[in-house]
Amino acid sequence: MNFEDFLRCPICGCNFSRFENSLKCEKGHSFDIASSGYINLLKPGKMNNAKAGDSKEMIKARSNFFLSGAYSNIRNKLCDIIGQYKNDVIIDAGCGEGYYTEGVADKFGVSSVIGFDMSKFGCEHGAKSARRMDKSNVLYSVSSIFEMPVDDGCADIDINLFAPVANEDFLRVLATQGRLIVVSAGTKHLDGLKKILYSDVYDNEEKFPSYDGFELAGVENLKYDATISGYDTIYNLFTMTPYYHRTSLEDKEKLKNVNELNTTIEVNFAIYKKL
Numbered sequence: 534m535n536f537e538d539f540l541r542c543p544i545c546g547c548n549f550s551r552f553e554n555s556l557k558c559e560k561g562h563s564f565d566i567a568s569s570g571y572i573n574l575l576k577p578g579k580m581n582n583a584k585a586g587d588s589k590e591m592i593k594a595r596s597n598f599f600l601s602g603a604y605s606n607i608r609n610k611l612c613d614i615i616g617q618y619k620n621d622v623i624i625d626a627g628c629g630e631g632y633y634t635e636g637v638a639d640k641f642g643v644s645s646v647i648g649f650d651m652s653k654f655g656c657e658h659g660a661k662s663a664r665r666m667d668k669s670n671v672l673y674s675v676s677s678i679f680e681m682p683v684d685d686g687c688a689d690i691d692i693n694l695f696a697p698v699a700n701e702d703f704l705r706v707l708a709t710q711g712r713l714i715v716v717s718a719g720t721k722h723l724d725g726l727k728k729i730l731y732s733d734v735y736d737n738e739e740k741f742p743s744y745d746g747f748e749l750a751g752v753e754n755l756k757y758d759a760t761i762s763g764y765d766t767i768y769n770l771f772t773m774t775p776y777y778h779r780t781s782l783e784d785k786e787k788l789k790n791v792n793e794l795n796t797t798i799e800v801n802f803a804i805y806k807k808l
């Protein structure tokens with residue numbers, strides 16, 4: 534399947550045709566594919582929202598952390614879950630730099646996988662990596678996940694990892710019986726990191742809200758111990774967490790001489806079925 538079969542113009546909603554390095558809709562709106570391979574499908578008036586996406590530094594920190602392999606179990610488990618369902622078209626909503634998007638595209642080589650993120654830097658990183666790996670079944674598009682530029686009911690699976698949950702648009706883009714997989718932190722996730730930073734450490738609160746039009750079909754838990762080596766890798770992990778924004782400078786200093794971090798990694802995969 535070609536991506537232009539289900540992508541649609543963010544301005545007028547019409548479908549696209551491909552002309553060399555651009556997509557043009559029936560009404561003549563044209564969007565260029567960047568030289569790295571991603572496409573910016575943000576509505577022109579919403580370009581400033583792009584600042585809401587992760588910065589270049591955040592994307593770089595995250596991709597360097599992923600090289601450690603500490604989250605590869607999460608990626609493998611995600612693929613195991615996706616493999617249980619029809620998965621011809623998979624959307625990664627809030628894909629960041631594409632670690633999970635690429636893992637899924639690699640595992641399901643005949644599926645079409647689209648990563649949407651507000652961060653141009655995330656999409657650029659993902660597209661460059663896909664090109665290096667010669668993966669043509671994955672496309673990255675700069676877009677809001679609250680208004681994804683795709684046809685109603687086009688996707689079999691919508692994955693959403695550590696990103697805002699745009700449940701109304703997820704419902705629209707999924708086919709009936711399609712699955713939404715929301716991945717979030719479990720109670721003990723990163724307890725080792727929190728023990729270094731804070732004197733009082735609380736468990737994370739787990740929430741599996743119900744969403745209109747979906748049935749929560751199940752929750753799968755993944756929990757394991759990991760050792761993360763090297764100050765840079767540990768600090769990169771820290772910058773990926775919500776704690777980075779709410780930790781005082783004084784507490785941040787506590788990470789300074791840490792070269793080895795032993796921590797629990799715990800995440801939940803909430804699987805919602807579109808009714």
Ligand SMILES: C[S@@+](CC[C@H](N)C(=O)[O-])C[C@H]1O[C@@H](n2cnc3c(N)ncnc32)[C@H](O)[C@@H]1O
Nearest residue numbers: 586587627628629650651652677678694695696
């Ligand atoms: C914590 S990161 C997670 C990225 C990726 N899923 C991962 O787990 O590595 C959250 C991502 O959501 C993106 N994001 C936040 N709000 C968004 C929105 N309204 N539309 C699209 N992407 C958004 C950010 O740019 C960022 O890349």
Ligand SMILES: [Zn+2]
Nearest residue numbers: 542545558562
């Ligand atoms: Zn148009």
